[in-house]
Amino acid sequence: MKIFRSLIIVVLLQIYFSNAIAQELMTYSVPETYEMPPKLIPTGRKYWVSLPKDYGKTLNRYPLLFLFDGDEDYLKNLILADVDQLTRFGEMPPCIIVGILQRNRALDFGPLYAISSLPNSEKVNGDIFFKFIKEELTPTLERKYRTQPLKIAIGHSLGGLFLLNSFTKDPSFFNGIVAVSPALELGRDSILFANLENTLKSDLKKHTYFCWASGTEGVNEKAFRAGSQKLTEIFDKQPNKRFDFKFIDLPGRSHNLTPLYSMLGSMNFLFQRWNISAWYRELFAGKVRDPIKYYERRRVSMETLYGFNEDPTEDRIQNNIGKELFTAKKYGLALPYLKKAVDLNPEDSDFNADLSMAEEKSKKYSDALRSLQRALDHLAVKNEDYKEKSSKFKSDISRLELLIKQ
Structure with missing residues (x-):
């Protein structure tokens, strides 16, 4: 009866998420499908990509988020819906989402020691598939x-x-890993557990965040539960300053439901230190006395923790730092930040208008006029305040033209 009830829930969730994704996502584009020609793997491999909606308007750079089993609709739609909303509210950075379609899960995912008896395991196995991700797909992306x-x-x-x-083959490749109900077996995977211990003893090149989940109901969760508990034992025994981990325990949940109940917590764990919404709250609360130092501290921290030399929301960060400096009447200091925001997102009307105000205060009237004209040109007609803003921009343009003539 429990199995039947779980199946009904999964079907209903799949219908719900399918309908949700059929509607337009708030912050991401509808996925487009591509295919890699055969090379390392003897058959072509399809994958889909969903980009941040403003990708074509900005020069921001984004992390890659890989979803394996990207052909499983319930998993695909769950990830798209969750990531879309978390991105929208600033709980995680915008990403380039890549879903990979699997041809034979046992061969694609299986470590060679576990599937060596399967047909074609010498041509396709977990090690070769990982090499395909590293050496073919990722460079293409x-x-x-x-x-x-x-x-x-x-x-x-x-x-x-x-x-x-x-992770044991190349611990620096994936910096954030979410393993939901990993199919671990104590006896069969003893080699993997040993390799994990050895990997954590090494000096990791990058900070890595690892989150995994396990339920208790059904044949699969009962079979894999001990393996998930073994991971906790290994990670506790081999602490590494560049390895953060979290186990999400899901008592009463079955194998197909663990993604649903763990994904939000997993993303929150991976990006709790990024959390741009909390950073902005501090900035806008008037508690930050030196916005430049505040920004520099974050920039250094994000590069150390996530490898971001420029944040995926860098245009907004630069604009907001510039606005804080402008409010403090530090117009000269504000200019480079507001200018950088426009350079990264030249079609943003508000960014151009903010830059124009700082240029005018700095008596750079010709520059201010050009920026304000760009703000008017890129003002979206569908905006509720279009008439009000366009009228103000036109009035300010006339005023600046008079200042230039004087």
Whole structure:
């Protein structure tokens, strides 16, 4: 009866999320599908990509978020919906989301020691598939899109097993790992557990965040539960200053429901130190006496923790620092920040208007006129305050033209 009830819930959730994604996402584009020609792997491999909606308007660079089992609709729609809302509210940075379609999960995800008896395991296995991700797919994505060094990966069941195995092969590749109900077995995966211990003893090149979840109901969760508990034992025994981990315990949850009940907590753990919304609250509360030092501290911290030499929301950060300096009447100091925001997002009407005000206060009237004209040109007609803003911009343009003539 419990299994039947769980299946009904999964079906209903799948219908719900399918309908939700059929509607327009708030912050991400509808996924587009592509295919990699065969090379390392003997068959072509399809994947889909969903970009931040403002990708084409800005010069910001974004992390890559890989979703394995990207052909599973309930998982695909869950991730898209959760990431969309978390991005919208500033709980995680905007990412380039990449969903990978699996042809044979056992071969794609299985460590060679576990699947060596399967047909074609010498041609496709977890090690080769990881090499494909590293040497073919990722370089292709990095050439095509503006990316950051940060790479996040989400895998469920065998996908979680694959991510653990990949971490031991190259611990610096994925900086954020979410393994939901990883398909771990104590006896079979003793090699993997030993490799994990050895990896954590090493000097990790990058800070890595690892989060995993486990339920208690159903055949799969009961089979994999001990393996998930073994991970806690290993991580506690081998602490590493560049490795943060969190276990999400889901008593009463079955294998197919663990992604639903763990994803928000996982993303929150991965990005709790990024948390731009909390950072802005401090900035706007009037508690920050020196916005420049405040920004520099964050920039250094984000580069150390996430590899961001420029934040994926850098245009907004630069604009807001500039506005704080402008409010403090430090117009000369505000200018480079407001200018950087416009350079990163030249079509943002508000950024151009903010820059114009600082340029006018600095008596750079010709520059202020050009910035304000760009603000008017890029003002969206669909904005509720379009008439009010356009009228003000036109009035200010006339005033600046008179100042220039004097």
